[in-house]
Amino acid sequence: MYRLFVAIDLPSDIIARLQGLCGGVPGARWVQPEQMHLTLRFIGEVDGGIFQDIKEGLGSIKAPAFSLQVKGLGFFPPRKTPRVLWAGIAPVEQVSGLRNRIENRLIGMGLEPEGRKYSPHITLARLHDTPLARLGRFLAGNSLFATEPFLVSEVHLYSSQLTAKGAFHTIEASYSLQAG
Template structure:
């Protein structure tokens, strides 16, 4: 059973800039730069027949390329942080692409995503990191910005059933060129 999700890849120079943020935080398991991405829709563990249907349905999505900008850093987990991330500006085109994928996947029988979509690039997963330690790290690095880039495609990734963080494999590529 493959574990699938859709996302946008990052250019090498953006990934390199993000990788320079690694370190200096107890309890952080840093994501390898080659696995940085912007998740559009987590699909999960599915059977091969459903995977084939997903591949086919995603191929019907036709959108223009998307200008992507990373702007600042943050953490998920309120009082008990569990991940550090780079914020992605939620431009209209990105939000609409994600919403269309959500509709397509629900139409073929997948359950709706429960969480509100927050575009981001996960940098590290945290275990045993206090809110104070995470806040300190964010205050030292939080003004991060990277040059914007144009995403010319979205991809269907597969992942091993692990705690997260890769390695991820590009299974299908969908050009953004309406």
């Protein structure tokens, strides 16, 4: 079985900027730099035959390259106990359009649609018993966080292996986006 997802990798300078945020929040389990990415579609577990179909099928998606910026911070779920601290992106339209192409291709191949609304973000930390006041101060202190824009020219199909030491991600295939 393969546990799959499709994602955009972040340039190393963007990851370094995000890493600079990782501290000062009690109860936060910070994401390792090599696991920072922008998930477009979590696929889940599939067998080897479906894995090959997905790997080939995603290659038929045509989409333009685009510029993206990491901008803003927040947490999930809103209005409930915070569980995930995230960085947002701007603009959202190109990412959502690409994600919809991927989603439609996967549905066309017989996979179930993703059940929840897509909310593009980069997970920075998983939160456990984090005091809301401390999280609020962290968010207020970093409210103007934004990186320089960067070019998104490819997406990747990843497999993820869960271990006692955390998840290990492996690129299974890469797909180029067309130059604008």
